[in-house]
Amino acid sequence: MKRPIHFWVIALLLTGLTACQPKKAIRLRTAILQKERTAFNILVGKGGAEEQKLQCLMKSDYQGALAALDREEKDFDRLIDSIKLLPAADIKQGEPLKAAAIDYYTALKTLQLFDRQEVSQQEIAHRLKGDEAMAAHEKIYELSLQKQELYKKVYVKDSVFERTKEQFNAAHGI
Secondary structure, eight states: OOOOHHHHHHHHHHHHHHHOOOHHHHHHHHHHHHHHHHHHHHHHSTTOHHHHHHHHHHTTOHHHHHHHHHHHHHHHHHHHHHHHTSOOTTSTTHHHHHHHHHHHHHHHHHHHHTHHHHHHHHHHHHHOOHHHHHHHHHHHHHHHHHHHHHHHHHHHHHHHHHHHHHHHHHHHTO
8 A cells, every 4th residue: 555645754754853863962961971071080080180189198298289279270160161161052951051060060169179278277287286286186177077068068069960961861862
């Protein structure tokens, strides 16, 4: 039995529509995933700023650790700025994805750079003796409690970021 021509036109159109993937959305998602790798390298990559900071702290080189934190800050700034430049205006759920990524990496940056206060206090504690050293160590303890709150904020931002990625993927069928 012959099928009418409009059947074949509709079938061809449907096949074409389902085969087309949202290229802009995929490019945005890929760029965001690459930023995750960049952040990973900042935090745990071989030769990264975080590794340099830890190496300096093991040697009690507090100025070197602070310099490594300056480098880490610049790395995070570049990461966040590169996300801000990603085109997302005409992509469904693109702007919320960018905003969630920026919020997450900004919170992560704040957490990581909180180490400046700890490093400075460690330097003070290292130089002092007796009661003054004890007071400096108590301040380090207080800073660690404050840092726990920053970890909680990062966790919340990470949850929002993950949920937003899922919504973005669902909106684009990817």
